[in-house]
Amino acid sequence: MSKYTDPAKDLLERIGGKENVATVTHCATRMRFVLNDPKKANVEEIEAMKLVKGTFTQVGQFQVIIGNEVSSFYNEFVKYADLDSSSKEEANVAAKQNMNFLQRMIAHLADIFTPLIPALVVGGLILGFRNVIGDIKMLEDGTKSLIEVSQFWAGVHSFLWLIGEAVFHFLPVGITWAITKKMGTSQILGIVLGITLVSPQLLNAYGVAGAEEIPVWDFGFAQIEMIGYQAQVIPAILAGLVLAFLERKLRDIVPNAISMIVVPFFALIPAVLIAHTVLGPIGWNIGSFVSNVVYSGLTSSFGWLFAAIFGFAYAPLVITGLHHMTNAIDLQLMSELGGTNLWPMIALSNIAQGSAVLAMIYINRKNEEEKQVSIPAAVSCYLGVTEPAIFGINLKYGFPFLAAMIGSMTAAVISVGSNVMANSIGVGGLPGILSIQPQHMGMFAVAMAAAIVVPFILTIVFAKTGVSKVTFNKKAA
Template sequence: MAKQKLLDIVDDSYLDKLMAALGGKENIQYSTHCLTRLRIVLADPEKLNEAEIKKMDGVKGTFTASGQFQIVYGTDVAKIYTKFAKKFGLSQLSKQDIKREVLKKENWFKKFLNYMSDIFIPIVPVLVSGGIILGIRNIFEANFNENYFMGFDANGDPILGWSMVGASQFINGLNAFLWIPAQACFWWLPVHICWSIFKKMGANEILGIIVGLTLLISPMLNVYEVFNSDGLGSLWIWDIVDQLEKQGKDVAFDWGFMQYPWKIAYTSQVIPAIGVGITGSYICLWITRVCPNVINQILIPTVTVLASYTLALFIIGPVGYIMGSAIGLAFQWALTNDVAKYIFAPLIGLFHAGLVITGMHHLLNAVMIQNVAQYGGDFVFMSVCAQAIGQGSAVLGWMILNRKDPKAKEVGSSAVVAAYLGVTEPALYGVNIKYLFPFIAGSIGSSISLFICVMAGVSAQAIGNGSWLGILSVQVNSKMEGVTTWGGTGYLWFAIANVLNASLSVTLAMIFGKMSVFKKFDPDYIPTAEDVKKLEAKKLAKENKKAAKTKVEKSAASI
């Protein structure tokens, strides 16, 4: 349905029908919307008529998650919500207001997932933008032919390898120009994270930015460069300091009576930044609460910044670095070990879409960033791309099966486009989970895709667009230690893996959709007379088998 037509049909009668299906105004405790969904907290879920809502024009799917009943409308949802709230006099709360109310009833694990999600959601556009920029630079710097003779350098040594930066001065200059925004997106990530945490906690956001900057500013040494110097990749921070001292670099704060030996910046580090951000925001809130008004403009910023900075350098930074390294090392082992990769690569690809449903996929942002910083590349991002392509393609298979249904075209087309652009929620909630078989088909396709990527040595330079455009973030030849990219470059094998992913997901969805075992998951399915006969025959056979077993047991007992 076209955009204008959807908004046209949302008139008073449409809204009255929607409200009635929701159980009436008194059944709505809170309401808001996100990018594509109307989100409602119901007083009594038993009064909800979900089947009636699913039949309404413009509705692309419904589901309940995080204590909220959610109706998928697409990008028109903001205008629909405004009409809905205005007509019935509902308070237009923010998504954060709703979350706060709902989380009061959730367990600690769900609260943790939501907390991590809230931290990274505002930062994701920055990461995607930075990933695309780094992807372009990746292409510029890629060595497409290692044996190509480019000439001699200033020392008279031969220059081997053909790259765009070596072949064109314009590309070389453009590559250097693009490095500045790329650094702002990734090297200065602790600033983004601390700002996001302070904002979420209701602390002073400017102080959050300052606290993040204290992890980065010179003369502290850039830990990102440390990871890429001399092959250093130790888990222990004191090994890094020892290596830097051997290189003749100043790594200590000298106070005369003692030296603090870890004068390093936590560039691109996620776990230390989260720890410092949380600690700093609590310090800021505490000092704001207890500080007299007459000196609050002096005391609040001073205590917040100095206390956070001191704790960061002495405790949180080193501990956070070790924790982040351990997580990254676990994923690296699972996807690079000669034996483990055959087990974990397909399993991670298979269950990645399940992480999206639970919201746990936001935790992988930290893992991916950490892997790139410490190991020079990342395989987890390949799984992000694979699951989006697989789930979107499975919807395409479902659309082919239901090509005579105009509603299937309306719901499916927008879901496929969104998934192919890296947003899988419309596909998952609108189609795949509802009918189950497309979800399974897409998960199998993404499992095969990640397996091929890991075997072929296709690794990511940075986080980018998590779907087809993720190819821009692929390393031509993997820079991860012990990983060799198969002939033809990483671009070729990314394309092969995901064309196969898409083809397999479409095909499996069409096959699974015709299997009777999945029909019971279809909420719109009406059994035919033949189906009823089969079900009755199956039930009778089960009852006869049970009766025969009981008879045998009685005979055995009487002997």
């Protein structure tokens, strides 16, 4: 008998029994249930379990925070409940039954970008490191950078661009692959389509503005501009969706005997043609418009107000799942402006949530049982994983969550007011400073200090003054 047997039995009973579980899977810290009737789950009794750090509902899934031991608990749970293990893809599909239209759209967007995040984080760290050794004049009385005095570091700087270019310039390949993977169509066709958007044969997207003449494919009766879409997000999304749509429709009407030949041919060629004649230019203009609006808003005289609203509201967006939209905006800003001033605020919000938990550790320093939950939550939050902190501690008490929102707002105003820019998406916590452009690291450090100090102090003040009756809807969908 495992130490998880009794907790598994209790959770199954309080979740509504085996018949109420459509699918169940797990991630790094959470059990993720799709329930046939979410109302049957007794949330109060589940959260009262010693093993459970908190619960929340997001994108149609009822999620129970277990912590680092979730994998072992999951194995015991499915064994005891006599349930089949489900993949995350199966759970996501099943979860659609509990979503409205907006939630489905956000879930689709998350499914596209989530597989790309590890590469984007690595790419961001690499770009940050290249900037440190290549752009900061740290040697010979501040007149030369490291690569100017060391052949070794010059070689490292050049070599690392191989990876940085692969991640960001060829990003459309990853996007079109992710779309075909999500839509259940031929992933290799998605990769080929993405390559046609960034082929060396095309005029590089970064060189279009300064080009004296744009090359064309000349068909006699028509010409198509040979423009690449390096680092472009929206053209890749539109092209990938068209390819997936064409392939799925062709599968329905083409006989199986010839589908292997006909379907790829009549899906890929029209998709590439439409991408370069219609979707590419339209997507480019849409992306430029979105990035210009966001950047103009953040750098205008009212940028502080935009920053204050975003910094204050980002954590509640995490609860609803709407924060996944920011990935596309960040990537578009990077392609248009060579960096993003939106992502630093996200990293600061995560730090602020961790700082509120740090204050709760201090307040409850004599409570050993509480520290078993709060200490791992604070550490994971400072490293960019906020769910244990938000749902296990801050929303449980209410006032730490509010303190963290205010601290995030303060730090965001400092960041935007100082024009802080990140190279790319990075680790959304304390290590996030490595993704900040070198000339802005100093002010980002000041913003980080605010994100640490303000929530910590406010949490203690709120606790002592009784501001603990603030309630938040933990089941925001």
